[in-house]
Amino acid sequence: MPKAKIIKMASFNKLKNNLHGPNLVELMPWRSVIPSITTPMITAMGGKDIKGNRLSIGFAHIAKADEIGGPTHHHPHDQWIAMFGTSDNFVDFDADVEFTLDGKVYKINYPFYAFIPAGMPHCPLTVKRLGKPIIFMDARLPEDKEEKAEKPALKKKPAARKK
Numbered sequence: 665m666p667k668a669k670i671i672k673m674a675s676f677n678k679l680k681n682n683l684h685g686p687n688l689v690e691l692m693p694w695r696s697v698i699p700s701i702t703t704p705m706i707t708a709m710g711g712k713d714i715k716g717n718r719l720s721i722g723f724a725h726i727a728k729a730d731e732i733g734g735p736t737h738h739h740p741h742d743q744w745i746a747m748f749g750t751s752d753n754f755v756d757f758d759a760d761v762e763f764t765l766d767g768k769v770y771k772i773n774y775p776f777y778a779f780i781p782a783g784m785p786h787c788p789l790t791v792k793r794l795g796k797p798i799i800f801m802d803a804r805l806p807e808d809k810e811e812k813a814e815k816p817a818l819k820k821k822p823a824a825r826k827k
Contacts, residue, residue, distance in 0.1 A: 681713050689713045700730035710806065721803040725750070726791060729759075732800060733789030736764060739782060739804065745789065746777035746801040758795030764788055777801075 682690040693704030707722035726732070726747070733745070745763070749756035754775060761772040765786050780786050791798075 679707065679709065681707075681709055683713065687714060696724060698724075698730060698732060700728040701726065703727070718805045718807075719803065720806065721801065724800040725797055726759075726794065726800050727797045729791045729794045731788050731790045733763075733787035736785050736787050738785050739780075739806075741782050741804050741806040743780040743786075744777055744801070744803040745780065745786075746775075746803075747772075747791075747798050748775035748801075750797050750799055754799075756796065757798060759791055759798050760793040762788070762790045762792055 679692060679694045681692050684690055689708065691706040691708065693706060696702075696705050701724050703725045705722060705724045708717075708720060710717050710720040747757070747759070747761060748754045749758075757773070757775045759773065761776075763770050763772060763778065763786075765778060765780065766784050778786075
């Protein structure tokens with residue numbers, strides 16, 4: 665039997681993906697802040713990976729029922745959340761999930777994605793029952809701080825001096 669590969673995982677705040685070319689990034693594993701997620705997560709870090717890139721997208725392998733998204737909150741940017749079957753069959757979704765979007769609780773037992781516009785309150789996101797592992801995806805398009813910094817600031821014209 666082959667030995668299992670030992671994977672060193674960083675915490676999210678220390679995560680640094682490897683750039684292999686101007687547009688090619690190796691996704692490095694990191695340890696989830698959710699204790700029940702014990703396998704490595706991967707996340708594309710937007711502008712932290714490639715200057716000018718705004719897409720941040722992360723994936724986790726969910727193998728235990730648990731609360732995933734924390735308490736109700738909102739973001740200043742659009743977000744997409746998805747859950748689906750694992751790589752051998754994406755539509756094989758054997759789970760019961762409750763997801764609160766804009767104050768309404770949805771009971772979900774099918775592969776899904778949710779679009780969460782900027783400012784919309786969402787969560788908790790809870791996997792109530794899990795028959796088979798699933799994949800969790802979180803994607804967002806935050807404002808790129810580098811792009812904001814590069815935009816020229818509007819200067820006010822100085823007031824005319826009175827003589």
